[in-house]
Amino acid sequence: xxxxxxxxxxxxxxxxxxxxxxxxxxxxxxxxxxxxxxxxxxxxxxxxxxxxxxxxxxxxxx
Amino acid sequence: xxxxxxxxxxxxxxxxxxxxxxxxxxxxxxxxxxxxxxxxxxxxxxxxxxxxxxxxxxxxxxxxxxxxxxxxxxxxxxxxxxxxxxxxxxxxxxxxxxxxxxxxxxxxxxxxxxxxxxxxxxxxxxxxxxxxxxxxxxxxxxxxxxxxxxxxxxxxxxxxxxxxxxxxxxxxxxxxxxxxxxxxxxxxxxxxxxxxxxxxxxxxxxxxxxxxxxxxxxxxxxxxxxxxxxxxxxxxxxx
Numbered sequence: 001x002x003x004x005x006x007x008x009x010x011x012x013x014x015x016x017x018x019x020x021x022x023x024x025x026x027x028x029x030x031x032x033x034x035x036x037x038x039x040x041x042x043x044x045x046x047x048x049x050x051x052x053x054x055x056x057x058x059x060x061x062x
Numbered sequence: 063x064x065x066x067x068x069x070x071x072x073x074x075x076x077x078x079x080x081x082x083x084x085x086x087x088x089x090x091x092x093x094x095x096x097x098x099x100x101x102x103x104x105x106x107x108x109x110x111x112x113x114x115x116x117x118x119x120x121x122x123x124x125x126x127x128x129x130x131x132x133x134x135x136x137x138x139x140x141x142x143x144x145x146x147x148x149x150x151x152x153x154x155x156x157x158x159x160x161x162x163x164x165x166x167x168x169x170x171x172x173x174x175x176x177x178x179x180x181x182x183x184x185x186x187x188x189x190x191x192x193x194x195x196x197x198x199x200x201x202x203x204x205x206x207x208x209x210x211x212x213x214x215x216x217x218x219x220x221x222x223x224x225x226x227x228x229x230x231x232x233x234x235x236x237x238x239x240x241x242x243x244x245x246x247x248x249x250x251x252x253x254x255x256x257x258x259x260x261x262x263x264x265x266x267x268x269x270x271x272x273x274x275x276x277x278x279x280x281x282x283x284x285x286x287x288x289x290x291x292x293x294x295x296x297x298x299x300x301x
Contacts, residue, residue, distance in 0.1 A: 005226070011225075014229075018261070021265070022269045022272075025269045026273040029274075030273050033199070033202075033273075036273050036277075037198065039266060042262065042266040042269070043263075046258060047255060047259065051258040055254065
C-alpha cells in the first residue's frame with residue numbers, strides 16, 4: 001500500500017515557525033492594508049521574522 | 063487580475079514540471095507583466111499630484127496601452143532577449159514559463175489578455191470580474207469575493223500538496239544546484255536567508271490571501287458572489 005507523503009516532525013516545527021510569522025503578518029495587514037500591497041515589504045518582513053530573529057535568538061543562547 | 067496566484071504558481075510548476083527550471087526567473091516571469099504597470103493602474107500620490115491612468119483597464123490590458131505585457135508573444139520575446147543577452151537558456155525558458163502562467167491566469171477575468179499580440183483580440187474566460195479601474199481596495203474586495211479568490215485558494219491547496227518544494231532539503235538539492243545564481247549570491251548572503259527568501263513568495267501569497275479575505279469579509283462586509291463573472295456588485299470591465 002502507498003504511504004501518504006506527510007511531513008516529518010522537523011518539517012512541522014519549521015512550518016509552525018512560519019505560521020507564527022504569518023499570523024503576525026496577517027494581523028498587521030488586516031489593520032494596515034497598505035502593508036499587504038508591497039512584495040518587498042512582505043519579503044523584508046519574512047527575512048526579519050523567519051531568519052533574522054531566530055538567528056539572533058540562537059546567537060544569544062550560545 | 064490575480065492577487066495571489068502569481069506568487070504561488072512558480073512553486074507548483076517547480077514541483078510538477080519535469081523540465082529543469084530556475085526558480086528566480088520563474089518567479090520574475092510570473093511577476094513581470096504587472097511589474098511596471100500596476101502602480102499606474104491604481105494610481106499613486108506624489109506630493110500634490112496623483113499619477114493614474116485615465117483609463118486604467120485600457121492602460122493595463124489594452125492597446126494602445128501596456129496590454130502587450132500580458133501577451134505570450136511578449137513573454138517569448140523577453141525570453142529570447144534574456145537568452146541572447148545573458149546566454150542562459152535555463153533563465154530564458156524559466157522566465158517564459160513564469161510569464162505565460164501569469165498571462166494565461168489573467169484570461170480568467172472579464173477583461174482578459176491579448177495573448178497573441180499584435181493581434182489585439184482579448185482572450186477571456188469571464189470567471190471573475192476585472193475591477194482594477196475601481197482602485198486597489200474595491201478591486202481587492204471584489205477579487206476576494208468572487209471566483210478569483212477561489213482560484214487563488216486552489217493554488218494555495220496545490221502548493222501545500224506540493225509541500226516538499228518548500229523544504230530545506232529540496233532547496234539545497236534541487237533549487238540551489240539547478241541555477242548558478244544561488245551559489246553566486248551565496249557568496250554575499252547566508253544560505254539560511256536564501257532559503258527564507260526562496261519561501262517568501264509562497265508565504266506572501268498565502269498570508270495575503272488570508273489577510274485580504276478577513277479584511278473584506280470580517281472587518282468589512284463585502285458580500286460573496288461566487289457566480290460566474292462575479293461579484294456582480296462591482297462594475298466589471300470588458301474588452
